[in-house]
Amino acid sequence: MDLFSQSADADSAPLAFRMRPRRLDDYIGQQALVGPDKPLRRMAESGQLRSMILWGPPGVGKTTLADILAAASQANLEHLSAVMAGVKEIRAAVERARAAQARQQRTVLFLDEIHRLNKSQQDALLPHVESGLLTLIGATTENPSFEVNSALLSRARVYVLRKLDEADLIEVLQRALDDPQRGLGQRRIQADAEVLTTLARASSGDARRALGLLETACDFTRTDGDRERLTRDALEEVLGHQASAFDKQGDHYYDLLSAIHKSIRSSRPDAALLYMAQFMQGGGDPLDVVRRLAAIASEDVGNAEPRALPLVMAAWDAYLRLGDYEGQRAIAHAAIHLAVAPKSNAIDRAWKGAKGFVAEHPDFEVPTYLRNAPTKLMASLGHGEGYRYAHNEPNAYPAGHAHDCWPDELPATTFFAPSEYGQEKRFKQMQAWRAELDAQADRGTEST
Template sequence: MDLFPQASNDEAAPLPFRMRPRKLDEYVGQQALVGPDKPLRHMVETGVVRSMILWGPPGTGKTTLAEILAAESGAHLEHLSAVMAGVKEIRAAVETARVAKGQGKSTLLFLDEIHRLNKSQQDALLPHVESGLLTLIGATTENPSFEVNSALLSRARVHVLKSLSETELIEVMQRALTDSEHGLGLRNIAVDESVLGVLARAAAGDARRALGLLEMACDFTIPEGQGERLPREALEDVIGHGASAFDKQGDQYYDLLSAIHKSVRSSRPDAALLYIARFIQGGGDPLDVVRRLAAIASEDVGNADPRALPLVMAAWDAYLRLGDYEGQRAIAHAAIHLAVAPKSNAIDKAWKQAKDFVAGQPRLEVPTYLRNAPTKLMESLGHGQGYRYAHSEPHAYPAGSDHDCWPDEIQRQRFYQPTEYGQEKRYGQLMAWRAELDAEADDGA
């Protein structure tokens, strides 16, 4: 069995497979890991590989790095997928490692999608990583701190891989166009860098996708001189509308929702629209955006602009009534309003304080004058007695501390503190005026 399958020069193999780097010097990107004096470069130079987890988006070179580390350190490579492999397959890999160790060879276990390991799989793997029989190289697109067992995580250093830049993706494609052994070099295809830039942007940081798009695009070349030329017009059919798609359960999905929220909170309408457009273009549900806007309306705008929440709910209703195309404009309308509106988190702070306070008051009881009295028995117990109907009071306000609606046995607290922003400034003035009425009523009692 070939433990480290080299990329084939078979023209039937996909271009991304054929162009997979075989040495670290051929690797593009991740200079923080593979550059001079960096961790993975040092492992290759010393031949000593430590357990690690490679965390990054698709197409950033996780599998390739594992293969290069195995090849250049002279280790035996076992390749498993957490989706397909069970405890049986892990035990088989352990036995293979024991055989390799008897032959004086170390074993690297590359475990793809390590975040999908269940407890029994992790229990089967852990002692062999601890003993050093296996050097683990896990690969994941999900945050390992949330998805990987803490015992396993503590024995492996996490290395973060970044999406490739547009410049790096163009370099990857240019290599494929000039490589006569594994790439498209024999075809002598002329491609403007601006065309490669379009493909790079469509690939969204994914080298594998960039090479796949390049290969598809080169099916539409036209003869020119002694070679071929890739016209820009061919790109539209190749890229289509799926170029920006992302995993709805992955980090990017939630990162975009986070960026929308923080842009609105920071009063940056253009940035909010940018991330909303990217979210929807990538296949995100517009209703997920409007749900987040509804939360923002109370959490970050609140009473500084009391129109905010009704406007978001109207946008939600408009989207459902108008359909997706026209409805997206209503969502943008709401997002711009929230971003431009004055901001206050006074409601959010008051609600959190109230919940925390009540959690420490298990014996809290409602004052008798606020209690309901639907029966004669309840009336005889004093329920509802002393309640003052606000609309019958001067200024429609029952002034005085004897009617502050607060439980007698609990010290009075102030949760809601209006800010000086927007309409909330007026709320603060109203509350201060009512406090003066309370003081006057108490003085006259």
């Protein structure tokens, strides 16, 4: 039985359930999968489904998408949750699929939280997916490559669903306010844009959560003539500190990001964690934090701790693979490392200096010996002539200012000045050593 055949319009059903889209044209988000000429749109239009696993965070429409695809293919839909279903329930679903097959009807098995199936349950399912008796649509918030056995995974295409962005969530909320049949349209509730924005931000990309918050907030509307008005005061009742955390101008939102950044720059890990926790528990997107950490890794830590940036990128990847709960801890891991690490802004200063210098000298020529020479003509013009391959040189370094890779017409300038901190101290020593090699080479040239 598909969820749409249940009493989705009953007043007692939660708003999020009532507002589930029934057609792809009403589906919000995931346009890379369901947009025009995209794979799931083509499946729905052709009615030919293939086994798949929908991987994404909560509230992005995995169950709804399965219902829409099954309905489009006119298949019988079996809906099981891996939390509740064992081998017995899977076998019962298989028997119903055989009965449906005898009636010339296909069966789609939607298996929620497929990552929770143990090996014996997956083994019980595999032959029926292989034979085509069941078309499997699995839903998971966890990386299926870690949780689903390779045999089953090889027979299903994995589609990655993304968190809904703020604009998507606002559209979800506005549609619920406007819809008179399944939504709140009969109440004629008016909500300002800032109210919907705050609800969207507090929902962390989860449409189900957004609609739940809206439904609760609408218990606190106030009468305004023949209409109801949803105000920020109502949000205070529902969201508490979240309502003020992400106001219309986003001041507190960005204040928290600033506090995280400055705490890490100041080597204060506890303060950084404090502001991160308030940010995330207030509905802030953890990916906004990890983006800021990536900037910090180069701007404030740099080569004083060269492992900083790879660690942040690993935390970013871990968040996307593990989901929100486990992923937040990976982000905290990276933040603590950045806060404790030695600090240097030498990269930031070097890059700003280089950009400023080029703005003043935009038209310099690349020295001939550094130019590419892919053709005989270019080689005959001297491109690449005189280039010294570093690995053939003593110390793997072409010493001397005659090969400093700097344009002749520009004044010599130093952008990167390593600090005395962490690994960058070693960088400074290496730069000094190479400078001495240059001096020795220059003296040798002069003596000849």
